Amino acid sequence: MTFFLQLVISGFALGMVYALVAIGFVLILKCSNVFNIAQGHFVMIGGYVGYTFLVTFGLPVWASLLAAIATAIIMGLLIERLTLRPLVGQPILAVIMMTIALATILEGLATLVWGGEYKAYHGVLPTVTLQLGELAIPPEMTIGLMVSIATVIILMVFFRYTKLGLAMRATAEDEQVVQSAGIRVTTVYALSWVIASVVGVIAGILLGGVSGVMIEMNTVGLKALAVALLGGMDSIGGAIVAGITLGVLENVAAGYLDPLLPAGGGLANVFPFIVIIIVLIFRPHGLFGLVEIERI
Amino acid sequence: MGLPGGTFSESYGQDMAIVRTRAQWAMLFAFLIFLFSCPLFFSDRILTIMTIIGITIISVHGLNILTGYCEQISLGHVGFMAVGAYTSAVLCAKLGWPFWLALPCAALAAGFVGIIFGLPSLRVKGFYLIVATVAAYFIIMWVILQLRDVTGGADGMAVPRPEIGGFVLKSKSSWFYLVMIIACLATFLAQNLVRTRAGRAFIAIRDNELAAEVMGVNLWAYKLLAFFVGCVFAGVAGSLLVHYFAFASPTQFPFMDSVWYLGMLIVGGIGSMPGAIFGAVSLRLLDELVTIVGPILSAAVAPQAAASLALIMRGLVIVIFLIFEPRGLAHRWEMVKAYYRLWPFSY
Numbered sequence: 111m112t113f114f115l116q117l118v119i120s121g122f123a124l125g126m127v128y129a130l131v132a133i134g135f136v137l138i139l140k141c142s143n144v145f146n147i148a149q150g151h152f153v154m155i156g157g158y159v160g161y162t163f164l165v166t167f168g169l170p171v172w173a174s175l176l177a178a179i180a181t182a183i184i185m186g187l188l189i190e191r192l193t194l195r196p197l198v199g200q201p202i203l204a205v206i207m208m209t210i211a212l213a214t215i216l217e218g219l220a221t222l223v224w225g226g227e228y229k230a231y232h233g234v235l236p237t238v239t240l241q242l243g244e245l246a247i248p249p250e251m252t253i254g255l256m257v258s259i260a261t262v263i264i265l266m267v268f269f270r271y272t273k274l275g276l277a278m279r280a281t282a283e284d285e286q287v288v289q290s291a292g293i294r295v296t297t298v299y300a301l302s303w304v305i306a307s308v309v310g311v312i313a314g315i316l317l318g319g320v321s322g323v324m325i326e327m328n329t330v331g332l333k334a335l336a337v338a339l340l341g342g343m344d345s346i347g348g349a350i351v352a353g354i355t356l357g358v359l360e361n362v363a364a365g366y367l368d369p370l371l372p373a374g375g376g377l378a379n380v381f382p383f384i385v386i387i388i389v390l391i392f393r394p395h396g397l398f399g400l401v402e403i404e405r406i
Numbered sequence: 407m408g409l410p411g412g413t414f415s416e417s418y419g420q421d422m423a424i425v426r427t428r429a430q431w432a433m434l435f436a437f438l439i440f441l442f443s444c445p446l447f448f449s450d451r452i453l454t455i456m457t458i459i460g461i462t463i464i465s466v467h468g469l470n471i472l473t474g475y476c477e478q479i480s481l482g483h484v485g486f487m488a489v490g491a492y493t494s495a496v497l498c499a500k501l502g503w504p505f506w507l508a509l510p511c512a513a514l515a516a517g518f519v520g521i522i523f524g525l526p527s528l529r530v531k532g533f534y535l536i537v538a539t540v541a542a543y544f545i546i547m548w549v550i551l552q553l554r555d556v557t558g559g560a561d562g563m564a565v566p567r568p569e570i571g572g573f574v575l576k577s578k579s580s581w582f583y584l585v586m587i588i589a590c591l592a593t594f595l596a597q598n599l600v601r602t603r604a605g606r607a608f609i610a611i612r613d614n615e616l617a618a619e620v621m622g623v624n625l626w627a628y629k630l631l632a633f634f635v636g637c638v639f640a641g642v643a644g645s646l647l648v649h650y651f652a653f654a655s656p657t658q659f660p661f662m663d664s665v666w667y668l669g670m671l672i673v674g675g676i677g678s679m680p681g682a683i684f685g686a687v688s689l690r691l692l693d694e695l696v697t698i699v700g701p702i703l704s705a706a707v708a709p710q711a712a713a714s715l716a717l718i719m720r721g722l723v724i725v726i727f728l729i730f731e732p733r734g735l736a737h738r739w740e741m742v743k744a745y746y747r748l749w750p751f752s753y
Contacts, residue, residue: 145533196729202532203479204728207672210665211724218717225710332544335537343533380548383541390526390538 125357150331156314186307342399468639490641505568516641524633562655675734
């Protein structure tokens with residue numbers, strides 16, 4: 111039982127990070143109808159940027175976080191302006207291929223700048239030990255959990271109470287109405303990319319603090335896809351619930367089934383995809399997504 | 407249509423014919439003769455590149471039918487190639503089947519796996535389907551890794567040289583002939599398939615799914631048919647690939663290759679047969695360029711420059727084509743042809 115609960119708790123902490131990545135994904139999707147395959151690559155870049163500021167430059171944690179966020183803002187703005195703006199109104203394949211191409215370029219840049227090697231910065235981020243009876247949340251995960259929760263709360267306040275947040279939600283609803291109300295849709299698009307890239311970079315630093323950074327870190331983007339699908343593509347609350355669900359399920363399934371499988375299992379890596387197929391066949395609009403009605 | 411002046415269609419058959427004029431027939435035969443005499447005057451290195459291009463063309467044709475004509479975007483194409491590859495590898499290496507029997511089995515196996523993973527396409531489309539195909543790729547590769555006793559897992563397995571009628575395909579030129587014959591057949595089949603009832607149904611589904619259904623196109627059957635046909639092409643290509651290298655391992659089927667195949671369609675021009683060929687040829691040549699330039703750059707700049715050059719190059723090509731020429735090289739080619747046909751009057 112302790113083993114089970116331990117798996118659940120570390121899954122919960124992991125799931126929070128998934129949710130963070132998935133929120134960036136859902137945000138861009140809601141505002142500009144772009145499926146951002148490169149979301150996982152933002153995470154990877156975030157991890158490397160965090161490494162650069164924390165270890166190479168030796169900045170304190172708060173300064174590195176601010177510097178990383180500034181980098182993320184510039185990256186988001188550049189990507190939106192240079193590559194996605196020309197594709198407004200193009201078919202879905204073009205947009206998706208664009209984000210995949212972006213992902214490839216980001217991967218190439220990371221290889222060039224950081225050598226594509228494994229970089230560790232354990233112990234640089236502050237650790238907090240939380241003890242619940244016999245159970246312990248791994249100390250390096252606690253900080254991730256707390257930062258994720260804080261980020262999610264900030265985002266929710268932003269969407270509910272600020273003018274820009276409301277503009278973004280309105281854009282998600284109907285672009286034409288928003289334009290006639292005098293809101294610049296391009297600004298909203300740019301902002302959605304900036305937020306997604308900032309959220310991705312934060313997740314990258316958190317994950318990097320737990321397990322180090324490497325190029326393969328971008329696969330977290332694919333897991334975020336599964337999370338977004340499960341939660342319903344256009345629901346931020348759904349992304350959080352689904353992120354936690356998937357993190358827990360993945361951890362528990364891997365913990366119990368991996369020893370039984372030949373070739374060392376590796377179930378944690380395929381598990382999200384099995385979830386994807388099942389969700390797509392039985393509940394294509396996810397747990398909290400809107401059901402689309404189509405007309406000719 | 408890019409036809410010279412004075413070419414009139416007097417019957418439906420003439421109107422639908424692919425090769426219309428004598429000049430076109432002559433050019434077709436000249437091209438085929440040139441293609442099949444290549445081993446006489448090209449080195450083994452160039453033949454290798456051409457063989458790989460041929461295998462790529464077969465696979466891209468499948469993807470073109472599935473994605474270009476039926477708009478069922480698949481990012482798991484390499485996974486289906488792996489199914490075909492491992493089917494024929496296991497049949498030949500473990501059960502001792504002859505190659506000519508294993509190849510159709512590989513194609514069918516890939517086709518049926520394609521149908522299974524095409525099932526979500528009946529309920530979802532667009533991005534959701536893409537995710538389902540990504541999932542298909544990862545599940546297929548995971549299963550291949552888990553079936554270590556049969557497939558050799560991550561270590562891979564040796565595949566015997568194929569033998570057709572007592573003749574062992576070992577030399578580069580024999581492989582060149584085999585692959586080119588199959589590639590020509592694949593092009594012929596693909597071009598003709600999209601002109602049949604099924605092909606028109608695919609195009610109707612691509613243009614508007616609901617409208618197609620209202621017209622009486624059986625979405626269920628035709629979407630699965632598109633998956634089946636597309637994956638059969640992939641299976642043949644995968645089988646040829648592992649037999650060519652005489653080795654099968656999961657590293658031959660990386661996920662990013664699926665993306666690269668879609669990139670070929672975009673660069674070449676999606677939804678056209680010449681486009682598939684243009685894309686496969688040009689991007690494979692680009693790959694070759696990268697393998698030549700990469701080491702030079704690595705020595706000059708940094709050791710990781712070669713790997714990053716390959717990635718950045720691939721991404722940039724797709725970005726540039728999407729922004730500046732979304733209809734691909736095939737469209738460019740038509741423009742060039744029209745220019746020469748109409749010269750000196752550009753209208």
